[in-house]
Amino acid sequence: MNEFERVCYEQDGFLVLEGFLPAADCDALQARAAELVAGFDAGAQRTVFSTRDQEHARDRYFRESGGDIRFFFEEEASGQLNKIGHALHDLDPVFDRVSRLPEIAALASDLGLAEPLLLQSMYLFKQPRIGGEVGWHQDATYLRTEPPSVTGLWFALDDADRDNGCLMVLPAMHREPLRQWFGYDGGELVMRTLDTPPWPDEEPLALEVPRGTLIVLHGLLPHASAPNRSSRQRHAYALHLIDGRADYPADNWLQRPNLPLRGFA
Ligand code: FE2
Numbered sequence: 001m002n003e004f005e006r007v008c009y010e011q012d013g014f015l016v017l018e019g020f021l022p023a024a025d026c027d028a029l030q031a032r033a034a035e036l037v038a039g040f041d042a043g044a045q046r047t048v049f050s051t052r053d054q055e056h057a058r059d060r061y062f063r064e065s066g067g068d069i070r071f072f073f074e075e076e077a078s079g080q081l082n083k084i085g086h087a088l089h090d091l092d093p094v095f096d097r098v099s100r101l102p103e104i105a106a107l108a109s110d111l112g113l114a115e116p117l118l119l120q121s122m123y124l125f126k127q128p129r130i131g132g133e134v135g136w137h138q139d140a141t142y143l144r145t146e147p148p149s150v151t152g153l154w155f156a157l158d159d160a161d162r163d164n165g166c167l168m169v170l171p172a173m174h175r176e177p178l179r180q181w182f183g184y185d186g187g188e189l190v191m192r193t194l195d196t197p198p199w200p201d202e203e204p205l206a207l208e209v210p211r212g213t214l215i216v217l218h219g220l221l222p223h224a225s226a227p228n229r230s231s232r233q234r235h236a237y238a239l240h241l242i243d244g245r246a247d248y249p250a251d252n253w254l255q256r257p258n259l260p261l262r263g264f265a
Contacts, residue, residue, distance in 0.1 A: 001110040009111070013174030013221035016207060020214035025098050026157045029237050032094040033123045036084060040071050063189065066120070066254035077130045086254065089121040089239060090262060099239055104153065105264035108241055111151055111216065115244030117261040119143060119150070120254060124236045126165045131228035133165070136199065140219040141180045141191075143254060145246035148178070150219035157235040161208040164234040165225045167215055168204040174218040176200075184251040 001015070009015040061070060065086050074080040089099035099118055108116040120143060125131060143150040160166035176199075181192045199222060207215055217223055228234055242248065244263070 001107055006110065009216060009218070012171045013218040014169050014171070014207075014223075015216040016209060017214040017216070018210060019212055020103070021098075021155050021212045023212060025101070026155075026212055028094055029098055029123070029155075030157055030235060032092065033084065033235070036069065036092070036123075037071070037081060063253070067256035067259035074127070074130055074132055076132060077127075080127050080130050081125045082132065083122050083124050085122040086120045087256070087259060088123060089118050090259060095121060095123075095237075098237075100264050104239075107153075107214075107216070108151075108264065111241075113149065113151065113241055113243045116241050116263050117244045118239060118263065119242050119261060120238075120240040122238045124238060126225070126228040126234035126236070128164075128228060128231045128233050131165055131234060133227045134225045136170075136222050136224040137180070138178060138220050138222055139217065139240060140178050142182050142252075143219070143240055143242065144178070144181060144183070144252055145242050145248050147246055148219055149241075149243035149246040151241045152215075152217035152219065153239040153241065154215040154217060155237040155239075156209050156211055156213045156215070157237055158233055159210050160213075160234050160236070162206050162226070163228075163230040164232050165228040166209065166234070167207045167217075168224050168226070169207060169217070170199065170202055170222045171205055173200065173202070174221040176220065176222075178220060183249070183253050189253055 005015055067087050069084060069088055069091050071084055072082045074082045088095035090096060099121060139152050140148050140150050154167060177196050178194060179196050181194060183189065209215065
């Protein structure tokens, strides 16, 4: 990351780095995801994941996925995968290797993460004509640290555009406070709306990017993606980092009691 990119990230809360992930690594992640899917017994562990309603909140399968590799389905299309999560980067050798490329470690350092830890990984399917929308949110809603440190790395594994559901952002809105928080209240997972105003009325920016692009997202930057209306798939790999110097509250939804967090070493 050069000085110009650093300033852009600071000002806008996101950064687009085209050509970051080599085609061979995009291929490797897509091939490995296909193998994982082929080996998955869908009938046994089906669950529906949606960021819109919180039905999954009662689902143990989801709760325990922070330290496992689990499969989640589209809400409105039975049998169609939405994503795989959330510890691919620690439990699968291919995802481990790509997630810990030296270039990513260097970027994490440039982003100011003094003790970067790889907290969460997701392989995101956006199936042709099926892949659903992801509503506006801040990643710190789901992965909160004190002080805030979560940083999203979103790798395009296919060309992404408006038609197949590319990322959309509200530039510079990472200076806004956290709007919602999702985590444990006693034994229950709840979404709490914090006492903050609605989003400023600003036109979202669609980030149309070619395969291999890395989009860096500040943990407080609002982002979303539209449904895939095209006949083309839009796969992506998302990796979330936190700073080990920050406090990671015990009421965050993602807990890994049996799998210590690791950095890039
Ligand atoms: Fe997100």
